[in-house]
Amino acid sequence: MDTIIEFKNASKTFGGVAAFKKVDFTVKPGEIHALLGENGAGKSTLTKVMSGVYRLTEGKLLFDGREVDFGSPSDALKSGIAMVFQETNLVPAMTVAQNLYLGEEKIFNRLRGLNIQARQFLVGMGFQVDPTAQVSTLGAAHKQMVEIARAVHHKARVIIFDEPTATLTPEEKRHFFNLLSRLVKQGVAVVFITHALEEALQVADRVTVMRDGEIVASGKAADFTRNSVVQAMVGRNLTETLHGSAQRTPRPYGEKVLSVENLSCAGLVRNSSFSVFAGQVTGMFGLVGAGRTEMAKVVAGAMKRDLFHGGEIRLFGKSVRYRVPRPAVMDGIVYVTEDRKLDGFFETMTAGQNLQIGELSNGDNPFSIVSLSRAKDLVADWGSRLKLKQISDKARMIELSGGNQQKVVIAKSLIQKPKLIIFDEPTRGVDVGAIVEIHQLISELADQGMAVVVISSYLPEILAVSDRILVVKRGRVVEEMMVADATEEKIMFAAVH
Ligand SMILES: Nc1ncnc2c1ncn2[C@@H]1O[C@H](COP(=O)(O)OP(=O)(O)OP(=O)(O)O)[C@@H](O)[C@H]1O
Numbered sequence: 144m145d146t147i148i149e150f151k152n153a154s155k156t157f158g159g160v161a162a163f164k165k166v167d168f169t170v171k172p173g174e175i176h177a178l179l180g181e182n183g184a185g186k187s188t189l190t191k192v193m194s195g196v197y198r199l200t201e202g203k204l205l206f207d208g209r210e211v212d213f214g215s216p217s218d219a220l221k222s223g224i225a226m227v228f229q230e231t232n233l234v235p236a237m238t239v240a241q242n243l244y245l246g247e248e249k250i251f252n253r254l255r256g257l258n259i260q261a262r263q264f265l266v267g268m269g270f271q272v273d274p275t276a277q278v279s280t281l282g283a284a285h286k287q288m289v290e291i292a293r294a295v296h297h298k299a300r301v302i303i304f305d306e307p308t309a310t311l312t313p314e315e316k317r318h319f320f321n322l323l324s325r326l327v328k329q330g331v332a333v334v335f336i337t338h339a340l341e342e343a344l345q346v347a348d349r350v351t352v353m354r355d356g357e358i359v360a361s362g363k364a365a366d367f368t369r370n371s372v373v374q375a376m377v378g379r380n381l382t383e384t385l386h387g388s389a390q391r392t393p394r395p396y397g398e399k400v401l402s403v404e405n406l407s408c409a410g411l412v413r414n415s416s417f418s419v420f421a422g423q424v425t426g427m428f429g430l431v432g433a434g435r436t437e438m439a440k441v442v443a444g445a446m447k448r449d450l451f452h453g454g455e456i457r458l459f460g461k462s463v464r465y466r467v468p469r470p471a472v473m474d475g476i477v478y479v480t481e482d483r484k485l486d487g488f489f490e491t492m493t494a495g496q497n498l499q500i501g502e503l504s505n506g507d508n509p510f511s512i513v514s515l516s517r518a519k520d521l522v523a524d525w526g527s528r529l530k531l532k533q534i535s536d537k538a539r540m541i542e543l544s545g546g547n548q549q550k551v552v553i554a555k556s557l558i559q560k561p562k563l564i565i566f567d568e569p570t571r572g573v574d575v576g577a578i579v580e581i582h583q584l585i586s587e588l589a590d591q592g593m594a595v596v597v598i599s600s601y602l603p604e605i606l607a608v609s610d611r612i613l614v615v616k617r618g619r620v621v622e623e624m625m626v627a628d629a630t631e632e633k634i635m636f637a638a639v640h
Pocket residue numbers: 157161162180181182183184185186187188189229532533534538541542543544545546547572574
């Protein structure tokens with residue numbers, strides 16, 4: 144038995160447009176198979192067919208040599224195919240343990256037993272997650288761990304991970320990759336979608352690259368280099384790279400737009416002070432969970448009010464304290480969320496309608512009405528600036544690929560014409576080509592005089608976009624440096640020690 148999954152001449156169309164077409168693709172037991180490609184290439188859709196979310200429009204899917212046609216994800220799971228989705232799929236109002244054993248309600252009755260069992264299981268996987276915690280209180284990384292644990296618990300023979308590592312700390316990543324190698328040793332087949340190309344080449348046995356819904360390259364990981372993958376992905380050589388900061392002269396300090404003094408919040412932010420200046424990009428580096436998101440959310444009024452303990456926030460010297468985002472937006476502060484599915488957009492509306500909502504919320508539209516033609520103009524304009532790719536203008540946000548959703552979230556924030564804009568992990572889930580575009584856009588905003596903050600856990604990104612770098616550790620800004628003086632080692636040292 145050398146293949147467990149086989150697609151033969153397979154296509155999937157939505158409203159007559161192909162998400163992927165005429166695909167031949169195999170997965171073998173005991174291998175890690177990386178699936179790569181630009182945003183909208185068709186990766187998630189292909190794996191969603193394997194896991195029972197969608198059915199093929201044409202062609203065949205074989206599992207264990209037999210043709211299958213799963214009607215639902217639970218059908219696929221019963222056969223032994225589990226998928227950890229790009230956007231988390233857990234039930235927020237339930238605890239970690241309840242999510243882990245979802246569908247096995249008979250053991251729900253013994254709550255204590257359930258929690259003990261869950262704790263043992265999680266510890267065994269090297270995950271530090273409290274089984275009694277409600278999932279809605281968990282950060283992205285921990286949610287991801289619960290999903291991974293769920294797939295493992297179901298003893299799946301094929302496990303598909305859609306961008307699993309984007310939210311993990313280096314330490315958690317190590318655990319995750321160890322876990323993968325344990326799984327494949329037991330004969331499990333792993334399909335692994337990622338935009339972190341070096342990582343993919345390191346851990347994968349085989350690599351398949353998709354472009355515009357077709358497979359353009361496939362083979363042993365050892366036979367690929369980062370460059371050959373990128374070239375296959377985009378069909379040309381990408382000359383721009385992320386690393387280019389050292390030669391760049393940092394932008395000078397403009398007016399002090401924001402100053403935060405002794406901010407404390409819910410034990411996550413502890414007596415933190417920092418300032419942000421106009422016409423500059425301030426990078427905020429820290430490990431996942433360091434408290435960067437919470438600092439940003441307090442500033443932008445996106446944090447629950449009862450969690451705010453104390454400190455002073457000044458915008459252009461004036462003391463402010465926002466309890467909801469709207470007045471912050473009116474004063475020119477916009478926070479671009481890391482958790483796009485939860486609070487980035489309205490998922491049943493189109494991209495154009497979402498952009499229009501961005502426009503309405505800055506009070507610039509004198510009519511305050513939603514018009515179809517305006518939505519169209521906005522999409523045409525921003526869509527071409529950010530190379531938005533969607534099947535049609537009528538597609539709802541949930542029908543867009545993950546990276547394209549992120550682009551809409553960014554565009555929507557820019558339409559609000561902020562004076563201070565805070566990007567939280569702006570390129571998570573975005574492909575190599577689009578990352579360069581988003582970085583360029585961030586750079587232009589600073590050139591136009593905007594105060595820009597970029598929160599990122601990805602060091603090359605911080606070095607590529609920042610003029611000034613703040614390092615955050617355990618709820619506090621612990622170090623500040625200009626990019627010219629910064630090195631990866633220096634920043635990492637400050638973030639960890
Ligand atoms: N339910 C749907 N309805 C309509 N179009 C869809 C649907 N799901 C996906 N598509 C479209 O199919 C194409 C492929 O999307 P897919 O999500 O597979 O891309 P991807 O390779 O996973 O991209 P990313 O890296 O951004 O996650 C996109 O153009 C997307 O808009």
